[in-house]
Amino acid sequence: MKKEKIYLSPPDLTGKEQLFIEEVLDSNWVAPLGSHLDLFEEKIAEHTGFKYSLAVNSGTSAIHLxxxxxxxxxxxxxxxxSLTFCGAVNPILYIGARPVFVDSSFDDWNIDVLLLEKSIKSSLKKPKAIVVTSLFGMPAKFDVIKSIGIKHGIPVIHDLAEAFGCQVNGQKPGEILDSAIVSFNGNKIITTSAGGALLTNNHEHYQRGLFLSTQAKEPGTGYIHKELGYNYRMSNVLAGLGLGQFTAINDKIEKKRKVFKYYKQQLENIKGIEFQEEKTGCFSDRWLTALFFNPKHFTTSPVSKIIENLAGENIESRYIWKPMHLQPLYKEYDCYSGEVSESLFENxxxxxxxxxxKPVDQNRIIEIVINTLKVFQ
Structure with a gap:
């Protein structure tokens, strides 16, 4: 008999979602506006520390806005x-702009701030924006990156799709940053099935984002459109789902961190296995637990074989993101270095x-990893 499927990061319902959705249905507010959407946005802003939150249909839409x-x-x-998901980069092409990729640093797996500085200084044309992904829940170097942006007069957009619960020195992202996005895709810590939010401390940007996300319709009762808009707004129904998820947000973050802690306890003593470490003051929501098999300690990379063996037991696992500069879609664009992100991907x-x-399933996973590694050391 085939064992029950273990997914990488499946949705986890609290049991309260239906109550909120029933309220939405009873109110007949099933459009992209309503009291549940308003409340959901308030909770997003409160949780992340930003003044304004605009809920939309995806994290990718939020980056576009x-x-x-x-x-x-x-x-x-x-x-x-460069080490990110394509949804964080594709909106650059939507606009017709040109992406320039920057490698990661091994100390936190996020963007290398020295290379970031180099990429700015080397650019023949002043960059118009910087998009930084906080990988797997680990906050990037917020303060350093912010100072680089201010120094060069370039706005920074932080992709917190994987880091909804991160903090730095006890501060929420919005208490440090000016602009960010989050995602509520089905695999995220809390989900609205599909969805995301634009986060900002700038009221004009909030108003602009709201205008563009609702087809850029001019004020008034007439349907007047002077510029291109988008149908990006989240529905009140999905916001109800999000409110149900929010009732357990702190518990979900704690569980994510507990899963990471147990993997680390059981595997960190195996020579060559490394984890994404929290630096002083950093708090990661540990959206995904990722291992790095240092190639210095293995005959060849064991990753593909571990994935194969886990799949044989009906367990889903994945490579770390394939860097954008290695993607066929982005091969013509510049990248500063790339060796670190390539190594993280390969290993x-x-x-x-x-x-x-479940703990019993986590132990199954750990056993398969350990047994597979025996032929690679």
């Missing part, structure tokens, strides 16, 4: 983390990290 709010136009240069593995993961 953020770029537009910061005035990015066709042929502009936008610097981006990195994401293990099941769901908040509903």
């Amino acid at each position: 953020a770029l537009l709010c910061h005035g990015v136009k066709k042929k502009d240069v936008v610097i981006s983390s 990195g593995l994401c293990l099941p990290s769901g908040t509903s993961l």
Whole structure:
């Protein structure tokens, strides 16, 4: 009999979602506006520390809006983390701008701030924006990156799709940053099935994002459109789902961190296995637990074989993101270095990290990893 599937990061319902959705249905507010959407946005802003939150249909839409709010136009240069998901980068191409990729640092797996500085100074055209991904829940070097942006007069957009629960020195992201996005995709810590939010401390940017996300319809009862808009707004129904998820947000973050801690306790003593470490003052929500198999200690990378063996037991696992500069879609664009992100991709593995993961299943996963490694050391 085939064993029950263990997914990488599946949705985890609290049991309260239906109550909120029933309220929405009873109110007949099933459009992209309503009291539940308003309340959901308030909770997002409160949780992240930003003054304004605009709920939309995806994190990718939120990045698109953020770029537009910061005035990015066709042929502009936008610097981006290379080690990220394509949804964080594709909006640059939506606009017709040109991405320039920057490698990661081994100390936190996020964008290398020295290379970031170099990419700015080396650019023939002043970059219009910087998009920084906080990988797997680990906050990037917020303060350093912010100072770099201020120094060069370039706005920074932080992709917190994987880091909804992160903090730095006890501060929420919005208490440090000016602009960010989050995601509520089905695999995130809390989900609205599909969804995301634009986060900002700038009221004009919030208003601009709201305008663009609702088809850029001019004020008034007539349907007047002077510029291109988008149908990006989140529905009141999905916001109800999000409110149900929010009732357990702190518990979900704690469970994610507990899953990471147990993997680390059981595997850190194996020579060559490394984890994404929290630096002083950093708090990661540990959205995914990822391992790095240092190639100095293995005959060849064991990642593909571990993935194969886990799949044989009906367990989902994944490589770390394939860097954008290695993607066929982005091969023509510049990248500063790339060796670190390439090594993390080739030798990195994401293990099941769901908040509903059972200890007995986590032990199964650990056993398969350990047994597979025996032929690689």
